[in-house]
Amino acid sequence: MEDRELRTLNHLMYMEYYTxxxxxxxxxxxxxxYSFQSPFQRIxxxxxxxFGMVLVLDGITMFTEADEFMYHEMLVHVPLFTHPNPKRVLIIGGGDGGSLREVLKHPSVEEAILCEVDPYVIDAAKLHLKEMSVELDNPKASIFNENGADFVRKNKDYFDVIIVDSTDPTAGEGGHLFTKEFYSNCYKALRKDGIFCAExxxxxxDKGWVAIAYNRISSVFPISKMYTGFMTTYxxxxWTYTIGSKELDPLEDYDEERVLDFGAPLRYxxxxxxxxxxxxxTFLKELTGQF
Amino acid sequence: MEDRELRTLNHLMYMEYYTxxxxxxxxxxxxxxYSFQSPFQRIxxxxxxxFGMVLVLDGITMFTEADEFMYHEMLVHVPLFTHPNPKRVLIIGGGDGGSLREVLKHPSVEEAILCEVDPYVIDAAKLHLKEMSVELDNPKASIFNENGADFVRKNKDYFDVIIVDSTDPTAGEGGHLFTKEFYSNCYKALRKDGIFCAExxxxxxDKGWVAIAYNRISSVFPISKMYTGFMTTYxxxxWTYTIGSKELDPLEDYDEERVLDFGAPLRYxxxxxxxxxxxxxTFLKELTGQF
Incomplete structure (x- = not known):
């Protein structure tokens, strides 16, 4: 099949129209x-x-293998190095396995739960995204295929860190993960020094969603800080990420020594x-009201 | 003419192929x-x-009015706030006027020389890029239409800051501005505490050019530091920028007070x-050998 496609097509021009x-x-x-219409989205x-393999959900680029490290490292390591001893980590979304791979680089983590609504994303990743999916069968990892907003609601005072690795708010299932109700339920699912982090x-x-997400998260968590990172094919x-925290500050309570002693390789x-x-x-401070 | 175009075209699909x-x-x-083939390049x-107006030289996007502030503010204010009292500033390239506009926000600047090889870029900017070209007729500004590499060679021990606002090394006249000889001549054209900064x-x-430019600049200047900024349509x-400095360090010799007292509005x-x-x-440190 590969040969036939290469004979008949010079290339496929993929165009992602931004907001x-x-x-x-x-x-x-x-x-x-690979192409499949799951009950939740087009994969x-x-x-x-x-760039290697490129994952696209509902027409939106999730990552390319060439630069996914920028996104996954920034989404995961900022909250995990802010928490002094993260043991129980919940990842919402992230069925490709990239965030899980980064979480499991932290030796303190005993239990990593991946709540990905769409099992077909996980199957596709295991088949075609070898660099992402490498830890999906790790014994420390549990996978739940259910709606992330529903899953969070059933947990109280349990997680050290919750990471939201969602699709865009306007695409597929992503919208549930940008509501104030969802952020409140994440607050309740976290332990007393728990940390929440979302893309x-x-x-x-997408000025509008940046401001909405930051303002909703900051209305729920006593400490909320936005940070940015380059993500070259987004x-x-x-790209912006927002930390919501019950008591730990990502700048004041951050332990550099743990980073310097970290054994696993990091590229960003x-x-x-x-x-x-x-x-x-300055324009981003103004957009989100952070002064 | 405007009406006729709108009737006959739905839109023009502009596609910039990256390296x-x-x-x-x-x-x-x-x-x-506006479209014109000057002796130097296609404008x-x-x-x-x-995004408002978009300037394109030889098929490469120079900026859009919506985000040019990110680039021009980072290219200009990092070196100008590192120097304690910049009076004489040379801008090489930058015929659109955006860098000049930022330079002239600094009240200490007495003389700003814009050396833009292509007079047609300046003419086009004055006609169509009102936000960029606003300071091109400022009495503190002098405009020279000659090759930047030649212009620098004729000046010794004169400038406090030299800013290279060039096109890509592979496009049009840009290549002259990425050579070691050019960087050496910039060194000589600077006063004893002078600062050089280039995109x-x-x-x-463009991994290759980033490494080459940094290594050449650092082989000429005793202090050389790369910095980055978001530039959303590049x-x-x-985007990377590199400071080359004779004695002032952009972190240690930086005077925050001057920034806090700065009267002019800044958005980035x-x-x-x-x-x-x-x-x-980390990957950028490795690429450029900066550890």
Missing amino acids: GGNAGLFMKMKQLV DIFEHPE TEDPFY PSGM YNTEIHRASFALP | GGNAGLFMKMKQLV DIFEHPE TEDPFY PSGM YNTEIHRASFALP
Whole structure:
């Protein structure tokens, strides 16, 4: 099948239209490797000549193998190095396994729960995304295929860290994960020094959702801080993440020594980046009311 | 003419192919406002429905009005706030006027020289890029239309700050501004506490040029530091800049008070961003050998 496609197609032009519909990223794909309409969303995996595999859900690029490390390291290690001893971690979304892979680099973690609503994403990742899915069968990991908002509601005072690795609020199941009710239930599911962290979109194409997500999270958690990271194949390349915390501050309670002693290899995150990522450009402070 | 174009065209699909040729940004343009083949390069100005005017040289996006502030503020204010009293500033390239506009926000500046090889870029900017070109007729500014590498060679011990606002090394005249000889001549053209700063490309699509530019600058200047900033419509959104300095350190000799007392409005740059921008992701430290 691969040979036939290569003979009949020069390349597939993939175009992702960003919010507003007037700009976006195009990628010349070598081939479509996997395509399936699950009960929740359309799942496509392409092979790109430079970026490796590319996962697309409902027409939105989730990552390319060439730069997913930027997103997964920033989403996971900022909260996990803020908490002094994370043992129980919940990941909501993230069926590809990239966030789980980063969480399990922390030796303190005893139990990592992945709550991914769509089992077909997990199956596709195991088949085609070897670098992402490497820890999906780790004995410390449990996988639940249910709605993340429902799952959180059933847990109280249990997790040290909750990570929201969701699709966009406007796509598929992502919308449930951007409500105040959901953030409140995450608060209750966390232990007394628990930390919540979510991806909160980009402030160039999706200004509105950045402000909404930050304001809702900060209305629930006593400590809330936005940080940014480069994510080179996401809209605008400028990605925001928001920490919500019950008592630990990601700058004041951050233990550099643990990072310096960390055994696992990291390609983006380091101690300087941890601190620097909380410095926000003036327009982003204004957008979110953080002064 | 405007009406006729709107009747006959739904939109113009502009696609910029990034290095490698397998990905890029597309923008649905409302119309082509200006197009001219100068002796140096092809100059196009488009109108975009969300981003305002978009300047394109030799098929490469120079900026959109919606996010040029990110680039121009980071290129100019990091070196100008590192120098305690910048009076004479040279801008090489930057015929659109955006860097000049930022330089002239500093009250200490007495003389700003813009050396733009292509007079047609300046003419086009004055006609169509009102927000960029606002200071091109400021009496403190002098404009020279000659090759930047030649201009620098004729000056010794004169400038406090030199800013290189160039096109890509592979496009048009940009290549002259990425050579070791050019950097050496900039060193000589600077006063004893002078500071050099150049845009040095993106480390996702243009890894090679990022490493070359940093290594050449650091072989000439005793103090050399790379910093990054978001630039949402440039390749990857992750832009690098490199400071070369004779004796002033952009972190140690930086005077926050001057920033806090600064009268002019800034939308990206602030004191936290100044410091944070020098924190580099691990892969970028490795790429440039900065440890």
